[in-house]
Amino acid sequence: MKPLILDFKLPRLEAENPITYNYDPTSSLNVVSVNGLTKPFIDLKFSDIELMTKTRAERERDDDAFLSELGTKTEAHRERDDPSNNLLELETKTLQARERDDQ
Amino acid sequence: MSILLITNKTDITTDFIVKSLTEKNLSFYRLNTEDIGNSIDINLDFDNGKYVLVDQGKDFSLNLLDVTSVYFRRPEVNENFNDLTVGERNFVRSELLFVLEGLYKLLKKAFWVNTVEAIRSAENKVYQLVLAKEIGFQLPKSIITNVTSDARAFYLNNKERCIIKPIKSGLVAGSDEEGVIFTNEVKLDSQNIERIQRCPVYLQSMILKQGDIRTTVVGNKIFAAMIHSQEVVESQVDWRKSSLPLRHTKITLPADIIEKCLQLTKKLNLNFGAIDFILDEDGNYIFLEINPNGQWAWIEKQLNYCISDEITTLLAEKQTC
Numbered sequence: 001m002k003p004l005i006l007d008f009k010l011p012r013l014e015a016e017n018p019i020t021y022n023y024d025p026t027s028s029l030n031v032v033s034v035n036g037l038t039k040p041f042i043d044l045k046f047s048d049i050e051l052m053t054k055t056r057a058e059r060e061r062d063d064d065a066f067l068s069e070l071g072t073k074t075e076a077h078r079e080r081d082d083p084s085n086n087l088l089e090l091e092t093k094t095l096q097a098r099e100r101d102d103q
Numbered sequence: 104m105s106i107l108l109i110t111n112k113t114d115i116t117t118d119f120i121v122k123s124l125t126e127k128n129l130s131f132y133r134l135n136t137e138d139i140g141n142s143i144d145i146n147l148d149f150d151n152g153k154y155v156l157v158d159q160g161k162d163f164s165l166n167l168l169d170v171t172s173v174y175f176r177r178p179e180v181n182e183n184f185n186d187l188t189v190g191e192r193n194f195v196r197s198e199l200l201f202v203l204e205g206l207y208k209l210l211k212k213a214f215w216v217n218t219v220e221a222i223r224s225a226e227n228k229v230y231q232l233v234l235a236k237e238i239g240f241q242l243p244k245s246i247i248t249n250v251t252s253d254a255r256a257f258y259l260n261n262k263e264r265c266i267i268k269p270i271k272s273g274l275v276a277g278s279d280e281e282g283v284i285f286t287n288e289v290k291l292d293s294q295n296i297e298r299i300q301r302c303p304v305y306l307q308s309m310i311l312k313q314g315d316i317r318t319t320v321v322g323n324k325i326f327a328a329m330i331h332s333q334e335v336v337e338s339q340v341d342w343r344k345s346s347l348p349l350r351h352t353k354i355t356l357p358a359d360i361i362e363k364c365l366q367l368t369k370k371l372n373l374n375f376g377a378i379d380f381i382l383d384e385d386g387n388y389i390f391l392e393i394n395p396n397g398q399w400a401w402i403e404k405q406l407n408y409c410i411s412d413e414i415t416t417l418l419a420e421k422q423t424c
Contacts, residue, residue, distance in 0.1 A: 002298060004289075004299050008287045009284050010282060012275075012282055026161075027121070042118045
C-alpha cells in the first residue's frame with residue numbers, strides 16, 4: 001500500500017538554462033565567456049545573454065529547431081526588466097537547483 | 104582573520120558571498136568539499152596539533168585553527184569512484200563525510216553562519232511549529248498523523264479544504280529516479296485515507312492568500328519579499344511550483360512579526376534563517392516554516408536587497424546573536 005504522500009510526486013526537472021558556466025578556481029566564482037571576455041555568471045545582464053545566445057545561433061545556423069527554441073526563450077526573458085535575473089533565479093531556486101533538501 | 108566558505112563548486116549562492124568578500128578585500132577561502140581527494144589534501148596531525156588543508160590547484164595551504172568565521176552552505180563529497188563496487192563507494196563516501204564532520208568540530212570556536220548542529224536541529228518541522236506557537240506566530244491548523252480517524256476528523260473540521268506537504272523535504276531520490284513533492288491540496292476519501300497508516304501525513308488547513316512572504320533574517324536584519332504567487336495558477340498553493348519566475352516586491356513587515364522572527368532565530372541559535380509566511384486575505388501573517396539553510400540569492404537579485412553584504416559583514420565582525 002503506497003503511502004498517500006507519494007501520490008504527489010512529480011518528476012524533478014533540470015532547469016532549461018541556455019547558459020553554460022564553469023568554475024574558475026582563481027576567482028572562486030562560476031564564470032561565462034561573453035564575446036571573448038570572462039565574466040561572473042551572477043553579473044550577467046540581458047545584453048550579455050543576448051550576445052551569448054546570438055553567438056551560439058551563428059555557430060549553429062543550419063539548425064532551425066535550435067533557433068526557434070532560442071527565440072522562444074529570448075521572448076520569455078524579454079518579459080521582465082532584467083531577464084538575466086530569470087537565469088539566476090533558475091539556478092538558485094529549489095525547484096531547479098541540484099541541491100538535496102532545501103527550500 | 105580567515106573566513107572559510109564550505110560548499111561545492113556549483114553553488115551559485117556562494118558566488119554572491121565570494122563577490123562581496125572580494126569587494127571588501129576580506130581574506131577568505133572557498134572550500135569546495137567535493138575536491139577533497141582530488142585537488143585538495145587534508146592532513147590532521149593530532150600528535151603535533153596541526154590541522155591543514157592544502158589546495159594543490161591554488162597552491163594554497165589553510166591552517167584550520169586560523170579560521171575565525173565559517174559560511175556553511177552546500178558541502179558535497181567526491182562521487183567519482185567508477186572503479187569501485189556500490190558497497191565500496193558507499194564506504195568511501197561515508198569516510199569522506201565523517202572527515203568533514205571532524206573538520207566542522209575542529210572549527211567549533213569560529214563564528215558560523217550557521218553551525219551544522221543548529222541547522223540540523225532547526226530543520227525539524229515539528230520542532231519549528233512548537234516553537235512558532237510558543238512565540239505567538241499564527242499557524243495554519245496543523246496535524247501530523249497516521250491515524251485515519253484523526254486525519255478524517257481534521258479534514259472534515261477544515262471543511263474538506265486541506266493541503267498535504269512533506270514533513271522533511273520534498274526530494275525523492277534514488278539511483279535511477281529524481282522526483283519532487285510540493286505542497287498540494289488533498290482530497291481525502293475512504294480509499295486513499297487508509298494509505299496514511301504506513302507513513303504519517305502532514306496536513307494543514309487551506310488558507311486563501313494574498314501572496315507568499317519570504318523573510319530572510321541575517322543577524323538582526325530582516326529582508327522581506329512578497330512573492331505574488333496568486334497571479335499564476337500553478338503557483339497558488341506552492342509558489343515553488345511556478346515554471347516561470349514570479350513577480351516579487353519588497354514588503355515591510357509589521358513590528359510584531361519582525362520581533363517574532365528574531366525571537367525564532369535566536370531560539371534556534373541561527374545567525375541566518377529563511378522564514379516563509381502566507382499573507383492571508385485579511386492581511387494576517389501565517390507562519391509556515393523556517394529554513395535554516397535556505398536560498399536567498401534570487402531575492403537579492405530581484406529586489407536589490409543587500410543580503411550578501413549583510414552576511415559578509417556578520418562573518419567579518421564575528422558577531423553572535
